[in-house]
Amino acid sequence: MMLPLPLGGAYDYAVGDEALRPGDFVEVPLGNRLVAGVVWGAGDGRVDMAKLRPVAHRLSARHLPEVSRRFVDWVAAYTLAPPGAVLKMAMSVPSALEPVPPILALRLAAAPPAFKDTAARRKVMEAAGRLPPLSAADLAREAGVGPAVVKGLVEAGVLDVVELPPPPAFAPPDLQAPRAELSPGQQDGADTLVAALGGGFSVQLIDGVTGSGKTEVYFEAVAEALARGKQVLVLLPEIALSAQWLDRFRRRFGVRPAMWHSDLGDATRRKTWRAVASGEAAIVVGARSGLFLPFHNLGLIVVDEEHDPAFKQEDHVCYHARDMAVVRARLGGFPVVLASATPSLESLANVQAGRYGLIHLPDRHAGAVLPDIVPVDLRRYPPPRGRWLSPQLVAALEEVMAAGEQAMLYLNRRGYAPLTLCRTCGHRLQCPHCTAWLVEHRSAGRLICHHCGHHIRLPPKCPECEAEANFAACGPGVERVAEEAALLFPNARIAVMTSDTCSGPHAAAEFVRRVSDHEIDLLVGTQIVAKGYHFPMLTLVGVVDADLGLDGGDLRAGERTHQLLSQVAGRAGRAERPGRVLLQTYQPDHPVMRALRSGERDAFIAREAEARRDAGMPPYGRLAALILSGADVGIVESYARTLAKAAPRTEGVQVLGPAPAPMALLRGRHRRRFLVQSARSVNLQALLRDWLARAAPPKSVRVQVDVDPYSFM
Template sequence: MPRIASVLLPMPLPEAFDYAEPEGLGLAVGDHVTVPLGPRVIRGVVTALRDGTGGNRPLKPVLERLDDPPLPPGVLTFVDWAARYAVDVAGWPLAMALRGLRHPPARPDKVLVLTGTEPARMTPARLKVLAAAREGPKSGAALAALAGVSAGVVKGLVDEGALAITLIEPDSRFPVPDLTLPPQSLNASQQACADVLGDMLGEGGFQAALLDGVTGSGKTEVYLEAVAAALAEDPDSQVLILLPEIALTQAVMARFEARFGAVPAEWHSGVAPPKRRRVWEGVAGGQARIVVGARSALFLPFRKLRLIVVDEEHDSSFKQEEGFIYQARDLAVARAKIEGALVVLASATPSLESLFNAQSGRYRWLRLSARHGAAQLPDIGLIDLRETPPEPGRWLSPPLIKAMTVTLARGEQSMLFLNRRGYAPLVLCKACGEKMKSPDSDSWLVEHRYTGRLVCHLTGFSMKKPEACPHCGARDSLVSIGPGVERVEEEARFLFPTARIAVFSSDTVMDAAAARALVASMAAGEIDILVATQAAAKGHNFPNLTLVGVVDADLSLRGGDLRAGERTFQLLAQAAGRAGRHEKPGRALLQTYSPDHAVLQALKAQDRDAFVEAELRMREEAGLPPFGRLAAVIASGPDGAALDAYVEALAAVIPNAEGVEVFGPADAPLGLVRGRRRKRFLVRADRRVDLQGFMAAWRARARIPNSVRVVIDIDPYSFL
């Protein structure tokens, strides 16, 4: 009987397309196929099959069934759910689920093997190479390094036929976790939390837990035991650990290797494309049982996912802001529910949404209130910059400089924290007042003194710093306003000329290898002062770091972001938490012009509960998350008149729905980006409202001009 295959394509299309199944092809849901789409041949995935008799129009046939592992049913369900949640087309999350298959398989490795032919002339160096080659096939570089000789010695043996080049397929196996290895020693509080997670896994089905522990309390050791329990439960079970930063990956990988004797599979943008394909296939085949990765790892084709851990669950890096827009923390909970798995959200400063869910009983609330071992939480002090300001043109106050001097004298480390990249956040002309901006954008250019360039961190635009003002032509008139980490480093080098100083930011640490090297150098005591952005403010463990100085504690409190207070508390608590994580006591000093601000007072008193209570009360009164829901509509276009006409038409057809308020349209704070004008609506809805249904119905009421791009952001984190 002929059948019709619904094929979803990884493209921005509104639905799956129907194709005829050729006789004998034997398709199944989840199969990868190629199909015609206009003049092109496209890869897609079969999402449904039905009886094809009685159709009233001929269908194009499926061209080919591909040999790639089929997508499991849970993945297809998750793709559909994610699209509906984000009010977007299902092709986008499908593209993420197929991302690993975009990369070609790893090419065979060139290695050298013994041929049995003796060289015409034997030397001590050649003897060493031949002895090393007897240990097994190795690359030429590896043989030379092992034998301690030059590459020319190895090449000579190849030329004389003593060694031959051969190709071998790269090892595609994943190491099997050793569940017989002993766990870390847990204190009573850690053991109690680990036992609860083990019981939840034993009960089976979807469950959620919030692992809420102060910095340094040993949350990782607790969830490692949950991983062990999940893997022991079933030989086919798989585990996913989500991390917000690539820089954290290597430290976590090392912890897993120490616990299970096996390195987990790694998934993030820093992994080479052929290896990413290997990981994708290993996950689909069930060989990769532990995966540590960034937010996109949620879309991997797990066969039997039993546990998801979202480490640093509060981190805003889990929010995907471009392309397919989603919050990985929320999607992790959804994927666990679809798979019938346990999801553990771990943080020292949980998001208010997660705390609310824990307080209301939706999540099991597990708390670790003390640091592990002898370590104590750092003392936190506020430096009132109104009373003890820095010297003119400087950014470090006398009390902070004095504390750093004492710390250095004791042979201990300091960290200066400023969550602002570059040398200065603003460059302006002192002759005419012109602010240097990115072309066709409203964002300021940030000076980077290391490279001598002005950079837009929004669009990526970069230019050499001009000698004259582009606006008025005045020479040597461009001045730097405000500090970035490079400027703070410059000041630290002036104050402490003999200290070993390094900068940790995404501009200085370009990839996972560089991050790993810098973290290792800091942990080994090879750095005296680390100047850092938020890249170093979470997850890292520096034994000799006893002082953290926050250069501008008021920075993230500025602006109209509803999460400003929450983000500031989280970020500064995490930064301060880097100090005193071992036997030596630590302290954190926060420079501020607003020492009486509720957030800073809560930090000083280390009274998170009081801050959370006040913040939740404010949110409840305003009907904001977690007591209400938010969505944003961002419309952009190159033609201001066409954009205005569209947003006015959209405003005129807002559905009449109880419990929903729509604000706007208004100019976005960044009203021009890459030559496109931008307008915003903000939607606030009661929790009982079907917000996604409202947004989808509203968007459908106004035709979108070809020149206008519309983005819907459910639960927006950025208000730019």
């Protein structure tokens, strides 16, 4: 029996009076409580039957399919997470396992008995006779009487209580709806994807420039999979920010898809989980956790924006949804489609190795052209003192405003200022729980830690020297850039778009509508403005700090910066009006800036690949991180030394550390880190498992294993 708890493995229970099979959801005793779990298989007989506690009862939910159970085992083995912790993601809606409450309605009895007649009762009987079965409340409303009249007729036997079939959870997609007209190149790509649906497992990468119509191409594969009676899963990195994608889906298929993300309410999550299990949800669009839904007939997975770091989960079970989507498709024997304008080096390496197919879309749809990208050398053209927008960018904004077009300023830094310090003594306001400065959010009147959420008001005195009201805000955030823009363009309609101002799907959709309807002239935002939006009147993108993200020791720093700036640049000139992109930088000759300016992405990726290959780094080598954390720094360091002594000394393996993690204190826990680098031929999971078994941690220390880490904080 597998329980959705971070336990070492399955537990043995005795089968009670009910016959059980693998995949059945059951309740079993654990300690002094009942918990839901899944029958994983027959026991090995090593435990005395007399010592086993019996299964309490089988739950009515449809069984967890065999392919889902294999997927749970595979993910657990790969990530070194307890299988129960992975199963918890597949059982994320416990209430969905409970029996579905019946829908009760009232109808006129075929042969009503004698009863006391009144005018009110006659109204109810007349309504019940001409209408389909209704709930008691609806029948009372239709008859214009109080609920007590209806209740009395039920008690008298004049009205029968009947159970109605539940209404459809989701409307089926309209596969006959008119589709978009595809270009010859798009049609070739769509034909390739449709053909793949008949050939078992495969991976196809759609590599298309921004605005090339990748979505319409893979919609053809979605339509074909649905026509074959298969379920489809589409993964988006930020489902809550995908209003335009959902509109395109509705235009293509006539309905909204089933949604799956963390902002859904409990009732919707319960309905969706059940509809996926029953097969009623034909297509699900969701975040990375959608991979663990109980699909019984899944026939296609699409991972849109496959390069996006949001697909990587970095706590609890550390996995990358793009890679696990490929695994889930291989286990199920069906195709998976990856799509991006800036594919990850991992996916491109798989294309070069012949493991993935490639569909290349080099042109924007409907004749739109890619924007001109121009670096602005801040060493030669600095902004005025105390400002952040260079004269060149300001002049470009003036031209756009005068032409009645729209512009975007991009800075991947929330808030007003990333650092606040005392002018008198230099003290910096820092989070007490994390190795991080407090970020000023002037609009909220708070200094906030972006890691743990700790917040304070600006203190009246410096905590160090007690100087009064002598703090300086250092550096710009998007609020400060918007403030400067408002001073330069007092008549412009300016809005700030960040995760603070777009806290959910409805807020994001409203933001997108306002920009699309040209209710906003200048949009100032963080990386969420790069999520595939199409704004026809937006012709200028200004990147306030293009160097942000290039440093810091991250092996993917150059690749990520190129991807993000390419995606941001892709928001400009997506219709008939040409676009421009200005990159403010102190490093105009950096390889990333040269690649963006020249458009020679492939040459840049080739250099990145060569550097990774020479260093033995992913995707040409393997990497894992071990993060030790605990409230007592002494205990954490002591265990780190113990673990270091037991570190593997194997050819082709290098262990770095222990060292304080860059985020050495996070949410009150002290952190030490090991990095393990190995050749691809090394069984890294087996090596890590053996290492940790030789040096078990004390109870107060948590060990998190991250195979294929994406963040090094």
